Amino acid sequence: MTVTPAHLSALASRAEALADEVRALCDSAQIGSPERDPLVAAGQAANLLARGAEDLENAAADLARLQAQPCGLPWGICPEHGNTLSSTAGVSTCRVCRRTWNHDRRGRPCEEPVTWKVIDRAGTETRMCDGHVLGARAAAAGATFLRLDEGGA
């Protein structure tokens, strides 16, 4: 199976929850009671669990960076609105949100992260970003659109 950042994040939040639980339990012991001493070790265990949660979060972030693939379709888009760019004199502008890029974004391969898998009626699979999927939805009748997240990669 493919390990996704979501798997690691889920484990991180469990480790964090466990750390909190141990801390709460230790705190509930009466100050001055004989139970306090053995609970010092339990408190240290809670710190280790919290450390582990942090390490897992870092690993999740590293993995997400590694797995982010650029869309790579040969023309740029507005990441939010799709095929809405006009390019004049080396500046690309989205006709919808008026966001501008100081280069001919439309004339360059797309660098947005891949977030969708599109399978056309012939069974050809293309991976693309949020912006490109907007255009594909309009153009590709009968295609299947699968969002890549939460382990769906």
Ligand SMILES: [Zn+2]
């Ligand atoms: Zn836009």
Ligand SMILES: [Zn+2]
């Ligand atoms: Zn794209």
